[in-house]
Amino acid sequence: MNRRALWIGLAVLVGAVVLFAAWAAWTTYQVNRDLTAAVDDATALRAAVEGDDDDAVQASLGRLRDHSAAAADRTAGLTWSVLEHLPAYGDDARGVAVASAVARDLADAGVEPLVRVSDDLDLIVPAQARIDVAALEALQDPVAAGRAAFDDARARLVGEDSTGYVERLRTKYRELTRQVDDAAAILSSADTALRVLPTMLGSDGPQDYLLVFQNNAEIRATGGLPGAVSVVRADDGQVRMTRQVAANTFGRTDRPVLPLTDSEEAVYNEILGTYFLDANLQPDFSRASDLWRARWEQVYPERLDGVLSVDPVAISYLLGATGPVEVGGVTLTEDNAVDELLSRVYQRFPDPAAQDRWFRRVARTVFDKVSTGVGSPQELVRAIADGVREHRVFVHSFDDSLQEAIAGKAVAGDLVTDPDAAPQVGFYLNDGTASKMSYYLRYDVSVDATYCNQGVQGLAGHATLMSDAPEDAASLPDYVTGSYATYGGKPGSQLVQVYIYGPVGGQISALALNGKPLRGPGPILDQGRPVLNATLLLDPQEKVDLTWRMKTGANQTGDIRVSVTPRVGSGSTSMPVDSAC
Structure with a gap:
């Protein structure tokens, strides 16, 4: 009887298990x-x-x-x-x-x-x-x-x-x-935008913004040379362009328009503050905005409330939402805008003054096209979001409360200086030839977190840079090839200044070009971040490799943000890197 009960119990148990498995x-x-x-x-x-x-x-x-x-x-x-x-x-x-x-x-x-x-x-x-x-x-x-x-x-x-x-x-x-x-990142940006836009659009009174078009054909750390600049006035939601100026008309000042730090002078020299065109040699858009405003207000009556910036790639995204525009007999579309604005213009208009006039007409035409309405709001929002994500669209407000709201967002273009923030690695480029050869500059950057030791991460960096200029680049207009002879180059070569920023409180070492160590001064500290500079002279079709090693600051165990100067062509050069901790 006991054995039978045992078998019955086992059968029930097995049945229950089978039923549970089936369920x-x-x-x-x-x-x-x-x-x-x-x-x-x-x-x-x-x-x-x-x-x-x-x-x-x-x-x-x-x-x-x-x-x-x-x-x-x-x-x-x-x-x-x-x-x-x-x-x-x-x-x-x-x-x-x-x-x-x-x-x-x-x-x-x-x-x-x-x-x-x-x-x-x-x-x-x-x-x-x-x-x-x-x-x-x-x-x-x-x-x-x-x-x-x-x-x-x-x-x-x-x-x-x-x-x-x-x-x-x-x-x-x-x-x-x-x-x-x-999606969370997009909504975070949208939430911030909706909180600051009413004030920026003049809900509390007129606002004047400097709109800077960065020209990637002459590369700068934040994107490109400030070319055409305009004042945009916003008043209770009404927006209009009130003044346009060629940035090269500001010339140089005898002394910096704002005091420079010792590290700024050591890394970039005083041209950072004496030449409007060079305020963004350094990568912090907020600092560039301060310098641009100071110089603008020395010359023009507007008291600026902020600075906005776009580049030709971002303009191409906008044209994808608005449709083509015609400027001086040239039809600009999403597909051809980058080539027209960064290359063909110099062949079409040999005279720099004519180039500047055409750029100003492009700025006004695109502004008018966007501001008068588009067929697809979603496409326009997506175009702006893509520009922000790729570090091609920047906004800075001189209202402290508004700037605090956007600080740390991609649209602010901040240089990270907080040791408690996620570690940031910077790879920034500047043209050194006073040319428009950066149109042909191609580069890729990668950073890997290789180890984590007591709250400090080891990082390995690699960059490939190439001049995609044609072999007969010497036949390009002089305005494009620039002052190559000053640096011992030949027509069509380009001098590229590379600035590598380590994380706050971190270290940089073992900088090498094509596997050979680069000798020179050690890193300079800029706002707590080590900075190394490399000068590269690239001939047409020449490719080089840069490698380096880094350490993060103490207790920087989070994922790494790699910030890279945006390149000619769509897509983002910046990237997140998984932590080694």
């Missing part, structure tokens, strides 16, 4: 089905928003909420709790549960408020040279709610260790984390 498998199948459907719903929702289809938006959002909620409910029950405690696969079950809960919460608290105001996007872009300030203010709360939801989702996803997940789940989990992180 767990069925639950897992349903969760996978729900999450897959939620991904499809999110894709359909995005297409519906971009297509301005209100009925499809509501239907897609409803399905997204239903499917994500179903997955979250299934992974919150007893069955899933047991799966999370199983050996080998428990962490995978936990990862699925976290992803499901994140998807549900984002659908409710993150996506829904943003979808609710998606129809109002056309109110936040210019129309008839005016932006509706009240519409911007109405968007502040929904965007702030969306930002908070995505920030929370990012923290929850990052808080899980996905290294032990099975490969398929690990790949999907990390992709979800990346997408949420990207």
Whole structure:
């Protein structure tokens, strides 16, 4: 009898295990089905928003909420709790549960408020040279709610260790984390923009901004030589261009327009403060803005409230949203703007004065095109966001409260000087030939975190630089080839000044060119950051390699931000690097 009872008990136990396994498998199948459907719903929702289809938006959002909620409910029950405690696969079950809960919460608290105001996007872009300030203010709360939801989702996803997940789940989990992180960053920028734009657009009184077009054909640390500069006035949302000036008309001053630090003079010499065109030899856009304002206000009556900056690549993005413009018989499009603005102009207009006049006409024409309205607000917002992400669009406000709001964002173009911030590595370039040969400069930069020792990371850097100028570059106009002879070069060669910034409190060593150590003065400290300079003379089609080693400052264990001068052509040169700690 006892033996029979034992067999019956074992049979019941085995049956229960089989039933649980079957139920767990069925639950897992349903969760996978729900999450897959939620991904499809999110894709359909995005297409519906971009297509301005209100009925499809509501239907897609409803399905997204239903499917994500179903997955979250299934992974919150007893069955899933047991799966999370199983050996080998428990962490995978936990990862699925976290992803499901994140998807549900984002659908409710993150996506829904943003979808609710998606129809109002056309109110936040210019129309008839005016932006509706009240519409911007109405968007502040929904965007702030969306930002908070995505920030929370990012923290929850990052808080899980996905290294032990099975490969398929690990790949999907990390992709979800990346997408949420990207969305959180975009919403953070949007939230900041909505908080500062009403004041910047003159809700409290007229504002004057210096609009600087950086010319990447003559490279500078922040992008390019300041070419055409204009004053843009904003008054209660109304925007207009009031004055245009060629930057080269400022000439040099006898002494710096603002006092320079010892490190600024040591690294860049006093030309940083005496020549308007060289204020951005150094990489801090805030500092360049201060120097530009000081020189501007010595010459012109406007008291500047801030500085804005774009480059020709960013202009090409804007033209992708607005459509082509015609300037002096030349049609500028998204596809040809970079070549026209950085190369063909010098062949079309040999006279520098004629070049400057054409650049000013381009600036006004593109400004008028953007400010009078575009067909797709989403495309314009995306164009500006791409320019900001690639460090081609910068904003600086001389209002301390507004500047504090954007500090640390990509749009501010700050040089990191806080030892407690994420470690930043800088790789910045300046033309030394007074030429327009940077149009042909190609470069790639990589940094790897190689070790972590007691809160200090070791970093290895590598950069490849190449002159893609044609072999017959000597036939290019003199204005393009510049003062090559001064530096012992030949027509078409270019002198490139490289400035490598280590993290705050860090070290730089072992700088080498093509594997051979570069001898010279050691690093100079600039605001607590070690700086090394290398001077490279590149002939047409010549390629060189630079390598170096670094250490971060103490207790800088986070991911590394690598900031690189934006290049000619689309795409970002800057990048994040995973921490070694």
